[in-house]
Amino acid sequence: MQPGKRDKRGYFITFEGADGCGKTTQIQLIKEYLDKKNIENILTREPGGSDLGVHLRKILLHYENPVSNIAETFLYLADRAQHIEYKIKPALESGKIVLCDRHTDSTIAYQGYGREQNIDEIKHLNSIATAGVIPDLTIVFDIDTEIAQKRLQGEKDRLEAEGIEFHKKLRHGYLEIAKNDPKRVKVIDANKSIERVFSDTIKVIEEILNV
Numbered sequence: 001m002q003p004g005k006r007d008k009r010g011y012f013i014t015f016e017g018a019d020g021c022g023k024t025t026q027i028q029l030i031k032e033y034l035d036k037k038n039i040e041n042i043l044t045r046e047p048g049g050s051d052l053g054v055h056l057r058k059i060l061l062h063y064e065n066p067v068s069n070i071a072e073t074f075l076y077l078a079d080r081a082q083h084i085e086y087k088i089k090p091a092l093e094s095g096k097i098v099l100c101d102r103h104t105d106s107t108i109a110y111q112g113y114g115r116e117q118n119i120d121e122i123k124h125l126n127s128i129a130t131a132g133v134i135p136d137l138t139i140v141f142d143i144d145t146e147i148a149q150k151r152l153q154g155e156k157d158r159l160e161a162e163g164i165e166f167h168k169k170l171r172h173g174y175l176e177i178a179k180n181d182p183k184r185v186k187v188i189d190a191n192k193s194i195e196r197v198f199s200d201t202i203k204v205i206e207e208i209l210n211v
């Protein structure tokens with residue numbers, strides 16, 4: 001779909017960024033903004049956006065024994081396949097805006113750039129998991145890795161607990177993804193205040209959705 005045009009199929013927006021980038025707060029604000037304008041939308045997330053996904057999320061984030069890189073990738077893809085089939089596709093088909101907290105680009109950034117798995121293979125497997133559904137717009141919240149790490153408080157999950165070098169690699173990964181697909185992927189400077197990040201994000205969404 002061309003930016004600025006929204007057809008009956010709905011509109012698929014994904015939000016991405018390293019752990020601690022403030023993404024979840026921003027998505028909540030965006031949902032409230034759309035609700036106030038009476039624009040039909042759903043807010044969902046990966047992993048964990050479907051019933052099956054809720055179980056997979058627990059394993060992915062909290063399984064205590066070693067998980068092979070390949071097994072990890074397949075578990076994220078299984079979560080995505082279920083999510084696309086039972087939640088995202090039906091919502092798009094009924095004309096809703098789908099706001100999704102993480103999607104395909106997380107697998108490329110975390111498992112590809114972070115875990116150094118083959119990116120072309122991930123893309124191929126991902127295209128099977130998504131049955132060809134591609135986000136219309138992806139917002140990447142880009143933040144200095146040290147600042148993001150400081151924001152993560154309390155007990156960390158499996159991925160958050162990876163060191164700073166891992167998180168630097170995936171930040172670089174997100175910027176590469178944006179560089180390679182500038183039409184779909186927009187980078188927002190998430191080092192700024194919550195209000196400023198929100199207004200920068202809404203500007204992008206308003207321009208594209210024409211709302």
Ligand code: TMP
Pocket residue numbers: 019045046047076102103104106107108110111159160
């Ligand atoms: P979050 O919901 O708090 O962002 O946690 C999800 C974690 O899972 C986060 O650390 C990123 C990671 N993740 C991947 O490694 N690959 C993926 O494909 C997805 C969707 C998430």
